[in-house]
Each structure stands twice: as C-alpha cells, then as structure tokens.
Amino acid sequence: MLKILVVEDNPELAQAYRLALSQRGHDVQIEGTGAGGARAAIADEPDVVLLDLMLPDIDGFSVCRHIRQDSDVPIIMLTARDDDGDVIGGLDSGADDYVVKPVSPGVLEARIRAVVRSRQPAAQESAPATVLEYEGLRVDLGSLEVTRDGVELELSPNELRLLMVLLEHQGQVLSREQLLDRAWGTAAAGDLRLVNAAVQRLRQKIEADPAEPQLLRTVRGFGYRLG
Template sequence: MLKILVVEDNAELAQAYRLALSQRGHEVQTAATGAAGAHAALADRPDVVLLDLMLPDIDGFSVCRHIRQESDVPIIMLTARDDDGDVIGGLDSGADDYVVKPVSPGVLEARIRAVMRSRQSGLGPAEPPANSLSFGDLRVDLGSLVVTRGDEQLELSPNELRLLVVLLEHQGQVLSREQLLERAWGTAAAGDLRLVNAAVQRLRVKIEQDPADPQLLHTVRGFGYRLG
C-alpha cells in the first residue's frame, strides 16, 4: 500500500482518482490548491505525489520546485497540457514523470509503480555492486548520488540523474530513445519519448561546456544517443 497525495482542483476528477487508487489498496489524500498540496507533501510525507499543472493559486511547476527544495518525494505531473515546453518545464522543475490526462486507472497505477521501482532501485546496477560510475572527469557517486565534473558538483534532477546513470552504464554504446526510456523510466512510460528528449536537453545544459556543441552526450541521427 502506498500513501498517495493527489493535488487536483477539479473535485470530480480528484474523487475519481481517490476511488480508483483506493480500490487498488492505496491510502489517498487530496488537496485542491497548490499551497495546500505543497504543505501536505512536506507535512504528511506521502510516498508519491500526483500533481496537476493548472491550479487556482500556484501553478504545478512552482509547487514542484517548492517541494523539491525540502523533499525528494516522487512527483508525477498529471495534466491535460501536452506540448513539449510543458513536459520540459515539468521535468526541469523536478518531476519524476509527466502523464497527460485523460489516463486510465490501470496506466496511472503502472506509472506510479514504475516511478517507485526506479527510486527503490537506487539507480545503480545490483550486480556487481559499484561505488561510482565515471567518464572522463564526469562522475556519479552511487552511494550519495552526488554528481561532479572535475571539482564542480552538479545539481541534477531525478530524471537527469536516471538518464546519466544509464548512459554511464552503457558508455560508448548507442542507445535508442526507446531503450533509454525503458531503462531509465521503466516499461510503464513506453511511448512517451518526450521524457527522453526533455531529459537529454536539460542534462546537456548541466554536463556540457557548450550544450550547443556537445562533446560528451552525442546525438546519433536516426539511432539515438551515445555518451562518449
């Protein structure tokens, strides 16, 4: 059973989520405003937050950033807005996933499970255990999840970190967007390649000296991406 916080101003939709998720054995709490949702996320310590983007007081991007200042609780953006700019904004604000409404209860449950599995996996390979992954002066400490390039510590979002770990584990190999999506986000996210596009774009800003002329994370046209 998970403790799930649903931040949704549409009362009918919030009740539908509550009923569907409760029937699957979860404890569901709802909040109708961004302020109430941010407070509940920090005070009540849910296992996962489902966050609408369009809220009556504070938009979901701002709520997500506020929560991320104090908590690493998994956050899934759940919204009717589906353009690439919104997806990038949601992931850049710290969301773990971005799901476009309407979504069936079964798909929503699967996306929640995928996010939780990704968090519980610790992001690192189970066998054999490793203390860190590195490429040149770029390094991820798998114990602390601290990312550094040279002497500089980099602040990565959960999605950027997942992507970087997968790329480091397969450095020198070309991975398709579909492969990256499945390995970093799980099969429940299959088909939503915008997650990969947005994470690659934001990751380059963090790890490249010149994101417009990437020297680490390369695009292999017609195939996918390669680190190294």
C-alpha cells in the first residue's frame, strides 16, 4: 500500500482518483489548493504526489518547486494540456513524470509504481531483476528472448539495447542523448541518428500500429517515453 497525495481542485476528478486508487489498496489524501498540497507533501510525508498543473491559487510548477526545496517525494504532474512547453516545464521544475488527462486507472497505477520504484535504492532490492516487462512486452535478461503477448520478436542488438533501457526506465521521459549514452555508450557519442533510426525500427516490431504508437511515445522537444 502506498500513501498517495492528490492535489486536484476539481472535486469530481479528485474523488475519481481516490476511488480508483483506493480500490487498488492505496491510502489517498486529497488537497484542493496548491498551498495545501505543498504543505501536505512536506508535513504528511506521502509516498508519491499526483499534482495538477492548473490550480486555483498557485500553478503546479510553483508547487513542485516549493516541494522540492524540502522533500524528495516522487511527483507526477497531471494536466489536460498536452503541450511540449508544459512537459518540459514540469520536468524542469522537479517532477518525476508528466501524465496527460484523462488517464486510465491502470496506466496511472503503472506510472506511480514506476516513479516509486525508480527512487528505491538498489540495496533494498531483494534480488537482481531477471525479466523486464511492460504491457505484454517481455525481455528475459538471461536468454535475451523478447516477446510481445507471448509471441517471440526478432530484434537487432541496437533495438534490443534500446528496448532494455526504455523498460528499465518505463514511464520516464528520456532524451535522445540519454538513450544514446545508455544504449550505445561513448563509442557512438553525438550520433543521434542511431536513436531515431532504432526507435522507428523498434516501433515497427512492438506497436500494433507504428503510425500511432501507444507504447513507445514521442515527447516532442524532449525525447521518448515507454508508457
């Protein structure tokens, strides 16, 4: 069970979040203002904060920066605005992730787990991961077998390395530079064309409709995100 703080001024939407997350076993606290949310995020020590961007008193960017002065709690920014400037602004203000509303309860739960998991020290992990999974995608780290909904996929080494990095950071936006460094290393430094080409090829193999990707998404002006 996680203690989740929802900072949302729309009562109906806030209660919908409460119901959906409570049904999944979480303890949900609601705050309707930015000032109240900032205080609760610091004083009540939640496990994760869901922070609306448009609040009646203080915008979400300012609330996020205020929280970051005193707390390292994972923050997921929620907004109805799918704008590159808002995405980048949210991440730059200290948010761990950025979710565009409306979002399904299952996807929201997965994003919450991802940001909480990313903050856990490696020493707390009971055993090294042997499998990476997301929405039917599965990579066996021992055999390097890749499957989608149980069907084996044939990936090139570049595609496999890229997919593994994305799976390790699912729900997080990674820049092309970050992907290049983590998937290819210093030998390919600066050649961002490798990332662009590998993303396009990977989509052809993992997406039901590569022209409308639902798994490997582009965050324009910033990078890519799995989930």
